Amino acid sequence: MEGQSNEDRVGISDFILYDSLTNEDIVENLQERFAKNKIYTYIGEILVSVNPYRDLQLYTEKYIADYRNRERYERPPHIYWVADTAHKTLARFGQDTCILISGESGSGKTEASKVILQYLAHNAAFGAGAAPAGSRQSRSIDRQRVRAQVDRVAEILIQSTSLLEAYGNAQTTRNDNSSRFGKYMDIMFDFKGDPAGGSMRNYLLEKSRVVHQQSGERNFHIFYQMLAGLPETERKRLGLPQGSLRDFAYLVQGGCAALGKEDAANFRKVTQAMDSVQFSSDEKDSCLRVTAAVMLLGNMEYEADPEDRSNSSVRVKSSCRQAVAQLAGLLRVPPDGLVKALTSRRIVTASDSVDKAYDLPQATYARDALAKAIYDRLFNFVFEKVNSALAAAGHFGSDGDKRRAIGILDIYGFEIFEINSFEQFCINYCNERLQQLFIELILKQEQEEYEREGIHQSASSLTGPSGPVRPAGRDLPAPRPAHDREFLARCEREFQQRPSPHFDSRKLSPADKAMQHERDFRITHYAGAVVYSVENFLDKNKDTLYQDFKAAAVQQWPEGAEASNRVQKRPPSAGLLFKQSIQALVQRLAGMRPHYVRCLKPNGSKQPGSFDSRLVEHQARYLNLLESARVRRAGFALRLPYPYFLQRYKLCDSPAVWPHPPPGMPPRDAARSSILARLQLDSEDRVRYGVSKLFVRHARTVFALEQARVRALPAVVTVIQKHYRGRLGRIYFAKYRLAVWIQTRVRGLLARRRFARLRAACIIARRYRRYKIRAHVLRVCAAFDGVARRKDLGRGVEWPERPPAALAGLLAELRRVHNRWRAERMLASIPRHERPEFRLKLASCELLLGTDRLRAGLPRHWLGEYQLPRPRAAAKMPGQLLFSHPVVKAERGGAFKMTRRCLLISGLGVAKADQRGANLVGPVRPLAGLAWLSLTRSAGDPAVCLAFDGRGAGGDLLMILTTEAGAPLTGEERLTELVAVLRRACQLAGRDLPVRLADRLTFRCHGNSKPACQVEVKQAAEAGGGPRLVKSPAGGGVLQLLL
Ligand SMILES: Nc1ncnc2c1ncn2[C@@H]1O[C@H](COP(=O)(O)OP(=O)(O)O)[C@@H](O)[C@H]1O
């Protein structure tokens, strides 16, 4: 159902979900699923498997893990579910279980049993059980020991398959690796559920194959494997001819005269398996010897015995004598005895014993019988070895009585051929028995379950109209007569008197042309009617091995020793032996909880992907699938434990129980009132309420539930998605918040560290700066220490170099203060009334720094007024008179004429007055018109030019300072004072006065619109005559002022 609604939406995964089922439905559903590689389908707990003939990757570890401890509803059908359930039943409830695998040859039975084995071994490898008690150390040693044994058992179980397949399997037209025997295997588990050993039984080896094969088929694998894999020397030692397969009569009966590709490799596997099953080298050798002997026996030929007069008896061909010796050697018997046994037979009567020679058919029959018997023994021997290896590897200790078993039965399913003989009879009998067992067990189980669950229902009503089957073959009389026909006749006689619905023959129903007179009889099995032919029936049943062989090979047949001298008791027939073994098997299985695997093959040609509906239908009928489904379904289509039911269907429109039933509400009530009632499926004719399970009667109710579930799913998915996303979101958010929190802390931490470092750096830097400043200041202090006592007041003191930048302002201020202080100190030595003169001198200093004129001009006392008494014209001057001096002035016009005048300078203007200063000559020139002064550098040179610009300012004044007498003043430097007075006046008027110091004076004698001329000041060559202005003899516009 899980599969049905999810992964496995192909067809229907469980046949009991069909409301009414026919064989056609079965085939159709199987075909639909097969086409999608769904090879498994359930009929309730029965698994139907269709052989895919290709590897579908269904048996990987992933699948093993997927099916461990799963319920049937939880996963799509798979054989692992069967294996797991069998193991679970065993481990949980301590009940023996068995898995019965049946189906036609080639349908995948043996593969299925291997897959189950693989699952069980793998499960063991995961340790299903709990640790045994004891100290920790001894426990771990114990565990290791048990583990090693478990592995060993699993290995033997798996390894032995290749050995058993070599001896028991053959290539047939239906299956390249067809098991020619039935196999029942008990895998023993200890109380913890670990494999702890095992045992095997075989049923009905197809011995006839040793001497005869159908066309296209081979003898048992081992013969071919030996020929392909034996080294040359070994082959020689065993006396096997070197030639091809054709040299072995027994190997080419089916016309297959070529070795298979894998025979040699498989032979290696066989010898490996022999090692792991602990064959001694002697035993290994015996196996090879006996196998070789069987092959050689096939080559034994007879010829007419010339000594025999009746000409009917035979002897071993003379060309075979050598071979007989070889054969006797291989079988370890005396050659004489062997020859005798091959050609004659001892008849023992009460009083005597006579040897009677064989005719040719008898001899051939005897030879073949010997070959078959030897091979059968060999096969049993190998089986026994495997068994004892499994027993030896087991690890049952004191808990031996707690061992449990899983039985796996791999046996031919119901067989029906064109001509059916003794083998089919036995096999079908066996299947019939198993089917009967199945029905009985199912009924028992059902009844038990109903009782356990408190459901009032009788299981016997489930078996339907046909009633429990009764093995049809059981009614046949034991086949005693000597001839097949006699046997048939006897059967017919018996059933005429006591008619049975199961037996029929041509004699009993003459109109039935399907059977031949005196050859065929029909038995109606549970699965259908099968016509058997009695030909060779009795021979096959007697399975005679003449006593003489046993006597000849006393070693191999110990019972031959005494028997040869006594009247022979009839040995048990093959049929009887088989019947007994099946009865024993059935008895064993009856105590177990059975699981079934029904194998089908999809086509007769071993083709992957092809599905022959007719063939499958035929098999489905004989496997009784329909009946199985009917029996499983007759009671209830589905039974589910309440918790599982709730789990699965609580989402169907049931807010009362979704997502969780209210606490304390029993699951049964929840299922009934909240789910089924809402869906209106709760009536007694639809469902029954057991103690722990809900029983759903019809498949349609199951579908209604499923549909309700499918309808509800999208909403639930949304809810789940919502919650899931919400949860993801919350997880993300929590992570995010945590990340942010961590980030904050980390960043904070980093920042604090950086801050601390920074602060430290700042403190250091500050201290350092302070230190530098303090150091510099101290240096400054040191440099200027006692500066007040020094004569130069620290003028020559060097200020310390490279002061810190922070001190720049301060130092500048300091310098200023220091300079002011020094100036103050220096000024303090100057009397107050001398200060204006000092200020004037300062003004000249700036202009005439570095000139002789300054050095000469400064030391003297500056008077300002040198025209004494003060000229009257001064009163007419604007502003206070600052300077007056007698001068000669160069006049313009024609030749340069020098006139004596008095120069007057006030704070606002410059004027000329007459010689005595009584009156002004010309206008007062405003000081603002004074453009510049021009004078030479040399001290004592009294000539100066005052240049005036501007409208109404008048022309430039070229003058020479003179004494009162009018002679040029050369003894004393007074022009310095004149410059200082003019400059100071200009400064007070808010402007500076440019002074041109040069070797010559600049004088614009023709007004300021003409170019200026240069005036050279010179001493006149001859004294007297007063100063003159003449053109220079050198020309070039240069004038000479001669003093
Ligand atoms: N489940 C399976 N998956 C793949 N191939 C299979 C499967 N079952 C059977 N076969 C193939 O079919 C062949 C015959 O199977 P086998 O088990 O020997 O048949 P049976 O024992 O019924 O005669 C195998 O050799 C194998 O190639």
Ligand SMILES: [Mg+2]
């Ligand atoms: Mg098989």
